[in-house]
Amino acid sequence: MSRLVLALLLAVSSPLAFTQAQKAPAPAPATTYEPSVGQEGKDVVWVPTPQVVVDKMLDMAKVTSEDFVMDLGSGDGRTVITAAKRGARALGVEFNPNMVELSKRNAAKEGVSERAQFVKADLFETDFSKATVITMFLLPDINLKLRPKILNLKPGTRIVSNTFTMGDWKADETADLGAGGNGNCNESWCTALLWIVPAKVGGTHKLPQGELTLKQEYQMLSGTLRTESKTIAIANGRVRGEEISFRAGGRDYRGRVTNGKVELTK
Numbered sequence: 366m367s368r369l370v371l372a373l374l375l376a377v378s379s380p381l382a383f384t385q386a387q388k389a390p391a392p393a394p395a396t397t398y399e400p401s402v403g404q405e406g407k408d409v410v411w412v413p414t415p416q417v418v419v420d421k422m423l424d425m426a427k428v429t430s431e432d433f434v435m436d437l438g439s440g441d442g443r444t445v446i447t448a449a450k451r452g453a454r455a456l457g458v459e460f461n462p463n464m465v466e467l468s469k470r471n472a473a474k475e476g477v478s479e480r481a482q483f484v485k486a487d488l489f490e491t492d493f494s495k496a497t498v499i500t501m502f503l504l505p506d507i508n509l510k511l512r513p514k515i516l517n518l519k520p521g522t523r524i525v526s527n528t529f530t531m532g533d534w535k536a537d538e539t540a541d542l543g544a545g546g547n548g549n550c551n552e553s554w555c556t557a558l559l560w561i562v563p564a565k566v567g568g569t570h571k572l573p574q575g576e577l578t579l580k581q582e583y584q585m586l587s588g589t590l591r592t593e594s595k596t597i598a599i600a601n602g603r604v605r606g607e608e609i610s611f612r613a614g615g616r617d618y619r620g621r622v623t624n625g626k627v628e629l630t631k
């Protein structure tokens with residue numbers, strides 16, 4: 366055995382060399398962590414939402430200090446931090462622990478650590494029922510997986526998504542900030558979409574105005590209003606959170622849905 370090989374064997378057999386050989390390479394200190402666009406994520410890679418789109422999403426959701434905003438897959442924390450700067454309480458749910466720490470540092474830099482918080486968690490195992498606004502930039506199939514849970518949230522909860530849709534549940538509002546729209550967003554992923562969780566209102570309601578029978582598909586309503594003299598098909602039926610509106614027999618009706626009960630005010 367050559368003297369060099371022997372020297373290496375002796376070196377790795379010393380207690381210190383052995384423990385070093387067993388350890389994974391030391392991770393970079395958290396404060397130097399720099400994410401790269403397109404890096405792996407559990408179910409979706411990280412791509413940040415352009416700031417103009419973040420602003421638009423929060424505008425469309427009409428975020429105020431009364432809101433509790435949750436960003437599902439919160440990346441570097443920009444949406445949560447922007448919501449907190451508007452006075453809302455906001456929570457980012459992010460699977461990558463380095464991104465969680467980075468977000469916390471970003472929130473501290475912006476002076477909003479108290480209102481902008483972050484947890485390392487899987488969005489599929491997270492209870493978001495307390496949120497009044499949910500923001501996301503995930504993928505169409507993930508949105509679809511989340512959809513049943515979203516539709517069971519409190520009526521009026523606002524959902525805003527960067528670019529990706531929710532299958533046949535059409536958005537209540539869409540804003541294209543890219544070249545096809547008003548051009549403020551010069552990157553990819555420039556469309557903001559808003560949905561408002563509709564109250565469940567399908568079925569028959571006996572009202573002073575008549576018997577209202579509604580068929581509900583998400584926020585869209587069809588059906589009839591039966592009065593003493595006739596049965597009229599309703600048109601333009603919609604439910605926006607707890608507000609209901611439709612047209613029947615040349616009249617516009619408006620009202621509220623509370624715990625499934627309809628009350629027409631107009």
Ligand SMILES: C[S@@+](CC[C@H](N)C(=O)[O-])C[C@H]1O[C@@H](n2cnc3c(N)ncnc32)[C@H](O)[C@@H]1O
Nearest residue numbers: 406407408409412413414438440460487488502
């Ligand atoms: C496209 S990025 C969006 C980041 C941020 N919401 C934004 O708009 O800038 C998606 C993020 O979701 C995270 N992610 C992927 N799968 C996840 C999961 N199952 N639970 C929590 N976060 C997840 C990724 O690590 C990534 O940061």
